[in-house]
Amino acid sequence: VIRLTDVSKTYDTGAIQVQALKHVDLVINEGEFVAIMGQSGSGKSTLMNILGCLDRPTSGKFYLGEDDVSVMDPKELATVRNKKIGFVFQSFNLIPRTTALKNVELPMIYARRPKTERRRQAEALLARVGLADRGDHLPNELSGGQKQRVAIARALVNQPQMLLADEPTGNLDTGSSLEIMELFTALNSEGVTVVVVTHEEEIAAYCGRVVRFKDGQLISDLLQEPV
Amino acid sequence: VIRLTDVSKTYDTGAIQVQALKHVDLVINEGEFVAIMGQSGSGKSTLMNILGCLDRPTSGKFYLGEDDVSVMDPKELATVRNKKIGFVFQSFNLIPRTTALKNVELPMIYARRPKTERRRQAEALLARVGLADRGDHLPNELSGGQKQRVAIARALVNQPQMLLADEPTGNLDTGSSLEIMELFTALNSEGVTVVVVTHEEEIAAYCGRVVRFKDGQLISDLLQEPV
Ligand SMILES: Nc1ncnc2c1ncn2[C@@H]1O[C@H](COP(=O)(O)OP(=O)(O)OP(=O)(O)O)[C@@H](O)[C@H]1O
Ligand SMILES: Nc1ncnc2c1ncn2[C@@H]1O[C@H](COP(=O)(O)OP(=O)(O)OP(=O)(O)O)[C@@H](O)[C@H]1O
Ligand SMILES: [Mg+2]
Ligand SMILES: [Mg+2]
Numbered sequence: 001v002i003r004l005t006d007v008s009k010t011y012d013t014g015a016i017q018v019q020a021l022k023h024v025d026l027v028i029n030e031g032e033f034v035a036i037m038g039q040s041g042s043g044k045s046t047l048m049n050i051l052g053c054l055d056r057p058t059s060g061k062f063y064l065g066e067d068d069v070s071v072m073d074p075k076e077l078a079t080v081r082n083k084k085i086g087f088v089f090q091s092f093n094l095i096p097r098t099t100a101l102k103n104v105e106l107p108m109i110y111a112r113r114p115k116t117e118r119r120r121q122a123e124a125l126l127a128r129v130g131l132a133d134r135g136d137h138l139p140n141e142l143s144g145g146q147k148q149r150v151a152i153a154r155a156l157v158n159q160p161q162m163l164l165a166d167e168p169t170g171n172l173d174t175g176s177s178l179e180i181m182e183l184f185t186a187l188n189s190e191g192v193t194v195v196v197v198t199h200e201e202e203i204a205a206y207c208g209r210v211v212r213f214k215d216g217q218l219i220s221d222l223l224q225e226p227v
Numbered sequence: 228v229i230r231l232t233d234v235s236k237t238y239d240t241g242a243i244q245v246q247a248l249k250h251v252d253l254v255i256n257e258g259e260f261v262a263i264m265g266q267s268g269s270g271k272s273t274l275m276n277i278l279g280c281l282d283r284p285t286s287g288k289f290y291l292g293e294d295d296v297s298v299m300d301p302k303e304l305a306t307v308r309n310k311k312i313g314f315v316f317q318s319f320n321l322i323p324r325t326t327a328l329k330n331v332e333l334p335m336i337y338a339r340r341p342k343t344e345r346r347r348q349a350e351a352l353l354a355r356v357g358l359a360d361r362g363d364h365l366p367n368e369l370s371g372g373q374k375q376r377v378a379i380a381r382a383l384v385n386q387p388q389m390l391l392a393d394e395p396t397g398n399l400d401t402g403s404s405l406e407i408m409e410l411f412t413a414l415n416s417e418g419v420t421v422v423v424v425t426h427e428e429e430i431a432a433y434c435g436r437v438v439r440f441k442d443g444q445l446i447s448d449l450l451q452e453p454v
Contacts, residue, residue, distance in 0.1 A: 013368065016368065018368075039402060039403065040372025040373060040398070040399050040403045041370045041373055044370075090371040090398065091318075091371060136243065137243060141240065141243065141245075143268045143272060144272065144317040144318060144394065144397075145268065146268055148267075167371065167398060170394075170397040170398050171317065171397050171426075172267050172426065173265065173266045173267050173426040174426060174427075175266060199372075199398075199399065199401060199404075200401075200427075201401075
C-alpha cells in the first residue's frame with residue numbers, strides 16, 4: 001500500500017523555484033492498476049520519482065505499507081528500490097556502452113542472483129518484449145522503441161511487487177504498445193501493483209483507475225472498467 | 228525535392244549486421260506534409276537520418292533538388308544541414324549543461340546570426356511551444372515533454388525549408404500534441420516541407436500523405452485529405 005499525505009515537491013536551484021507537486025493526497029492499494037495522466041509539466045514524473053524512492057517530498061508524508069519512507073535508513077531504502085520496485089524511466093536511462101542483455105541483467109547483479117539464472121531471466125524477458133535477436137546490441141544500435149522495450153524488460157527482471165512505468169509506450173507503434181499493456185495486465189493479474197504514466201487514453205483504458213494532474217495538483221481520481 | 232532511388236542501409240559493426248532499409252524508392256516534393264509510420268525497428272529513424280544528411284545510404288542514390296548528396300563536399304553538406312533542414316531528434320539531443328534558451332540559439336550561432344536577433348528569435352519560439360517561462364532551465368530541470376518542445380523550437384529557429392521531426396509528440400499530452408501539429412500545419416502552409424515520423428493515427432491525420440514501413444521496406448504510400 002502506497003500512501004501520500006499532503007505531499008508537495010518544490011525544485012529549488014537558486015534562481016529557479018518550481019512547485020512541481022502541491023498538496024497531493026493519494027492512496028494506492030496492493031494489486032491496483034492505475035493510470036496517471038495530465039499535461040506536459042504537470043508533475044507526473046516528479047510523482048513517479050517519489051513513489052520509486054528516487055527522490056523525496058519537500059513536505060508531507062509518504063508511507064510504503066506501515067513504513068514512513070522519510071525515516072528509512074539508506075540500506076533499507078536501497079533494498080526496497082532494488083527488490084520491490086521496478087521502474088521504467090521516461091528517458092529509458094540505459095547504460096551506454098553496455099549491451100541490451102547486460103542492461104537487463106544489471107538489477108539482478110545488485111540483487112546478487114546467480115550468473116546462469118541472470119542470463120536465462122534476461123533472455124526470457126528480452127524475448128517477451130520482442131527483442132530476442134537484439135541482446136548483443138548497444139543502446140546506440142537500437143531504435144527508440146527498442147530502447148524503451150529494453151528499459152521495460154530491465155524493470156521486470158527482479159519480479160517486483162510494484163511496477164512504475166513512466167510513459168512506457170511513448171516511442172512504440174500501436175501493435176507494440178498493446179503487447180506491452182497485455183504484459184502489464186498479465187503481471188497485474190498475478191498480484192503486481194502497476195502504476196503507468198501515459199498521455200494516451202487507449203493505454204489508460206487498460207487500467208482500473210485514472211488519476212489526473214494539472215499544475216502539480218491532483219484534480220481527479222476515478223475508477224473505471226478496464227477495457 | 229527529395230528523391231531516394233533504390234536506397235538501402237546496412238549497419239555493419241563486425242558481429243552485428245542489420246539491414247535497416249531495403250531498396251527504398253521515395254520522392255517528396257517541395258511543400259508536402261508527409262507522415263512516416265511503421266513498427267518499432269522498421270527503419271523510420273534510419274530514413275530520417277539519411278534525409279537529414281546525418282548519415283549516408285549503403286547503396287542507392289539520394290538527390291536533394293538537382294544535387295546528388297553523395298558527391299557533395301562536406302562544406303556544402305554542412306550548409307544544407309544547418310540552414311535548410313530543421314531536425315527534431317527522437318531522443319531530443321539537447322546539450323546537457325546548457326539552458327533551454329541557449330540550446331534553441333545554437334543553430335543560429337552556426338548560421339552566424341547577430342546576437343540580439345538570436346535571442347529574440349529563440350524567445351519567440353520558446354513562447355510558441357509554450358515554454359516562455361522555462362528558458363533558463365537546464366535539460367535535467369525540464370519534464371520529458373518540455374525537452375521535446377525545446378528540441379522542436381531549436382529545429383525551427385533558422386526558418387528551414389524542410390522540417391524533419393522524428394516522433395515530435397511522443398512525450399506530449401494530447402493538448403500539447405495538437406498545438407505542435409497546428410504549428411507544423413501553419414509552417415507547411417507557408418511553404419515548408421514537413422516530414423513527421425509518428426506512431427499515432429491522430430497525428431498522421433494532419434498530413435496529406437502517409438508512407439508506411441515494415442522491416443526496412445516501404446510497403447505503402449497513400450495520399451489523404453488532411454483532417
Ligand atoms: N547503429 C546501429 N547498429 C546496428 N543496428 C542498428 C543501429 N541503429 C539501428 N539499428 C537497427 O536498425 C533497425 C531500424 O532502426 P530505426 O531506428 O530506423 O527504427 P525505427 O523505425 O525508428 O524504430 P522506432 O519506432 O522504435 O524508433 C532496428 O532494428 C535497429 O535495431
Ligand atoms: N530539477 C528540476 N528543477 C527545476 N524544475 C524542474 C526540475 N525537474 C522538473 N522541473 C519542473 O517541474 C515541473 C514538473 O515536471 P515533471 O517532470 O514532473 O512533469 P511531467 O508531468 O512528467 O511532464 P511530461 O508529461 O512533459 O513528462 C515541470 O514544469 C518542470 O519544468
Ligand atoms: Mg514526465
Ligand atoms: Mg525511431
